[in-house]
Amino acid sequence: MDGKISRRSFLKGGLAVAGAAVASSLPVPEAVKASSVEELATLMDVRKCIGCGACVEACKDVNAPKFPEPEKPFPKMYPSRVKVSDWSDKQDVDDRLTPYNWLYIQEATVNVNGKEETLTIPRRCMHCQNPPCADLCPWGAAYKLKNGITRINADYCLGGSKCKSVCPWHIPQRQTGVGLYLDLLPAFAGNGVMYKCDRCYNRISKGKLPACIDVCPENVQKIGPRDEILKEAHAIQKEISGYIYGEKENGGTNTIYVSPVPFEDLNRAIEKGPGRPNLEPKKDSMAQADNLAKAMVIAPIAGIAAAAAKFFVGAKKSMGSEGKQS
Amino acid sequence: MKKQKETGLTGGSRALRRVFILMMTLTAFTGFGQMPIFKRYYISDIPGMAWSADFYATHFLHYLGASVLLGLFAYFVLDYLLTGRKRFQLTPSAYLRMVLMAGIVATGILRVFKNMPDILFSPAFNAFIDISHLGFAIAYLFAALVLAVMKRGWLRKVSYAL
Numbered sequence: 001m002d003g004k005i006s007r008r009s010f011l012k013g014g015l016a017v018a019g020a021a022v023a024s025s026l027p028v029p030e031a032v033k034a035s036s037v038e039e040l041a042t043l044m045d046v047r048k049c050i051g052c053g054a055c056v057e058a059c060k061d062v063n064a065p066k067f068p069e070p071e072k073p074f075p076k077m078y079p080s081r082v083k084v085s086d087w088s089d090k091q092d093v094d095d096r097l098t099p100y101n102w103l104y105i106q107e108a109t110v111n112v113n114g115k116e117e118t119l120t121i122p123r124r125c126m127h128c129q130n131p132p133c134a135d136l137c138p139w140g141a142a143y144k145l146k147n148g149i150t151r152i153n154a155d156y157c158l159g160g161s162k163c164k165s166v167c168p169w170h171i172p173q174r175q176t177g178v179g180l181y182l183d184l185l186p187a188f189a190g191n192g193v194m195y196k197c198d199r200c201y202n203r204i205s206k207g208k209l210p211a212c213i214d215v216c217p218e219n220v221q222k223i224g225p226r227d228e229i230l231k232e233a234h235a236i237q238k239e240i241s242g243y244i245y246g247e248k249e250n251g252g253t254n255t256i257y258v259s260p261v262p263f264e265d266l267n268r269a270i271e272k273g274p275g276r277p278n279l280e281p282k283k284d285s286m287a288q289a290d291n292l293a294k295a296m297v298i299a300p301i302a303g304i305a306a307a308a309a310k311f312f313v314g315a316k317k318s319m320g321s322e323g324k325q326s
Numbered sequence: 327m328k329k330q331k332e333t334g335l336t337g338g339s340r341a342l343r344r345v346f347i348l349m350m351t352l353t354a355f356t357g358f359g360q361m362p363i364f365k366r367y368y369i370s371d372i373p374g375m376a377w378s379a380d381f382y383a384t385h386f387l388h389y390l391g392a393s394v395l396l397g398l399f400a401y402f403v404l405d406y407l408l409t410g411r412k413r414f415q416l417t418p419s420a421y422l423r424m425v426l427m428a429g430i431v432a433t434g435i436l437r438v439f440k441n442m443p444d445i446l447f448s449p450a451f452n453a454f455i456d457i458s459h460l461g462f463a464i465a466y467l468f469a470a471l472v473l474a475v476m477k478r479g480w481l482r483k484v485s486y487a488l
Contacts, residue, residue, distance in 0.1 A: 082366060089478030130443035136381055138360045138460070146446055160362035166381050189363070212433060251443065285382065286441060292389045293438045299393040303400030311408040 039129070039148035041254040042199070042213070043233055044122060046266075047240070048220040051105050051120030055212035056094050059103040062200060062211035066154070067091070067100050068193060070177030074184035082191060085159075085174040094142045096275035097124070099175035099195035103212055105170075106271035106276070110261050117265065119259070122220065123210065123277055124152065124197040125319040126253035132285040133163035134173065138311075142194075148226065148254040149199045153235060154179060159192030168250045168285055169277035172196040226254060233258050252283030335402055335420075346398055353391035357463055359384035392434060392463040399431070414481035419473045423480065426469060429462035 071087050077084070087093070091100040103124040110119060131150040134142040141156035152163065158181045159223060163174045172194040181190025200210035208214070213221040222229065230247060230279050233256045237244050245257040259266060267279035284290075335346060359378050370379035406414070411456045416424075417453045436455045439445045447455070 059463070079366070079368070116441075130441075134452075135441040136385060138362075138456060140449070140456035142447045143452045144446060145449075153449065153453075162360075162362045164380060165362070247462055275449050286443070288382070289385055289441060290443065292386065292393070293442060296389065296393045296396060296438065300396035300400035303397035303402075306397075307401045307404035307408060308406060314409060 036220045039146070039226045039254060040223055041127075041148060041229040041256055042210075043222040043224075043229045044255065044257045045220055045222075046257055046259040047122055049105070049120045049122060050218055051107065051118075052217065053094070053213045054104060054217060056101070056103050056105060056124055058211040058215040059197070060094075060101065063102060066195075066198075068154075068174055068175040068178040068195065070175055070192070071182065072177060074177040075182065077191060080186050081115075084176045085152045085192060086176055087173070088175065088177075091285075096273075097171060097173050097176060097196070097277070098275060099173045099193075102195065102197040104276075108266045110265045110269050112260055116176075119261070121257070121259075121266065121279075124212075124255075124326060125199070126169060126250070126255040127199055128250050129252040129254065130286050130290075131252075132166040132250075132283070134167070135286055135289075136166050137163055145201065147201075147204065149201045149204070151198045151201055152194050152196060154193045154195070156180060157193045158184070158190035160190060161194060161196055163194050166285065168282040170274075171277060203259070229256055245279060249282040251287060280305070342398070345394070349391045349394045349398065353388055354463065354467060355462075356384040356388035356391065360388070376478060389438070392438075396431070399427070409482070413483060415484045417479060417482055419469075419476075419478040420480040422469055423466065423473070426462055426466040430459065430466060433459035433462060 025267075068088065070086070072088075074084055074086070087098045087100055090098065094101050094104055096104055103122060106121045106123050108119050108121065109116060111117075112119070113164045127148055127150050127188050129148070131142070131144050133152075134144045134150050137143075137152075138160075139158060141158070142150065142152045144150045157178065157179055159174050159179055161172070161174050164170050164174070168263075173196065174192050174194050176192040179190070179193035181192065184190060200208070200212075203210060207222065213223055222232070224232075233244055233247070234259045236242060240260050242258055243262050244258045245259070246253040246255045257263070263279045263281075270276070270279065272278045335343075355378075358364075360381070362381075364375075364384075365379040370376050406416075433455050436447075437459055440447055440455065442454060
């Protein structure tokens with residue numbers, strides 16, 4: 001990807017967006033046996049992960065053409081509180097999420113059936129069912145596809161990092177010096193582009209599996225229609241008396257983890273911080289807005305009722321005064 | 327027909343005028359707050375304004391203000407059709423404001439639909455409604471400012487000369 005985005009490439013980006021819309025309606029892998037309009041979810045069986053890192057490596061290799069190639073020196077940004085986010089010299093970092101590392105492995109040393117064990121957990125974007133990053137992006141740069149993938153279009157994103165602020169796990173990561181903001185007002189608005197896992201939308205549109213699933217030697221992950229994935233997750237949970245994460249978090253996600261130990265324990269044991277998401281319970285971020293949106297229907301009805309009442313009261317009054325005059 | 331002094335959208339009702347201005351200010355402010363600029367430009371550092379950097383708070387207030395405005399618009403339209411047009415006439419600037427406001431409302435409704443859990447638009451249409459909602463809002467604010475300076479109201483009283 002060319003780091004410099006001209007107006008022409010912005011227009012091309014528009015076509016790419018339209019193309020993505022078409023791509024989202026293309027058949028998905030036969031392996032997952034899902035129709036294009038079905039929401040696909042992934043199942044991650046924490047018991048199976050050996051932390052080999054093959055998924056992390058494959059993610060980096062396959063998505064390398066999507067990684068940022070920033071222009072340097074970066075334009076000076078105002079006011080001075082606006083900080084540069086530059087990962088271009090640290091592209092090899094793989095122990096957290098970065099614009100160049102969209103998947104990493106978390107480690108948790110916990111007690112499993114009375115035995116101390118280190119569990120490894122692949123972490124990336126959860127691909128929420130109602131993603132706040134896509135709902136609240138002011139430019140439409142982040143959006144959800146019918147097959148359950150949430151994407152950030154690098155050609156539209158201005159790098160304001162709002163998606164990261166509203167994401168319950170603060171997943172998207174910013175790279176300065178790349179993207180559309182360079183062609184607008186680089187000193188005063190924007191700060192690069194936000195990057196995160198796009199669940200290999202381009203591979204899925206070609207009938208391939210996401211790279212992390214494809215290369216995993218232990219078959220930790222599985223992708224399929226959400227209801228089938230949930231059914232399987234619950235079956236495993238029942239079988240091992242285990243725990244599920246991602247089914248209800250943030251109102252529901254398309255990444256379902258199954259673990260033999262409670263996620264509270266895992267959350268306590270993992271390293272958390274910038275680029276290292278936690279495993280806490282998450283309430284539905286958009287629930288309040290969704291409820292208010294439903295209530296919005298009442299407002300115009302109330303307005304119409306008030307105007308009609310005013311009209312009838314006025315008409316009654318004028319009829320009364322006419323009656324008195326006669 | 328003799329032309330008279332132009333008046334506001336509320337046809338002289340001071341209480342409605344206050345609510346309308348308050349809600350327009352609230353939705354404009356919280357609407358601009360959907361862009362990550364209030365923290366960058368120290369607005370949220372002003373004592374009592376920390377909430378302006380909370381995107382969920384500004385989003386909720388934006389919805390709340392939009393709900394009240396939708397109610398007011400429904401009231402204004404029906405009230406004008408039932409009683410207002412006998413006493414008032416829409417000014418040319420009112421038609422301009424109505425077109426721009428209709429754009430804000432239409433794209434705003436689509437924006438609300440987009441945020442619902444089970445409604446998905448194409449990526450290109452998402453970008454279109456986001457940018458056009460902002461575009462209509464900026465155009466409306468600009469037009470409202472220019473028309474306020476020119477003292478052009480929404481309505482003018484009409485009197486019928488014999």
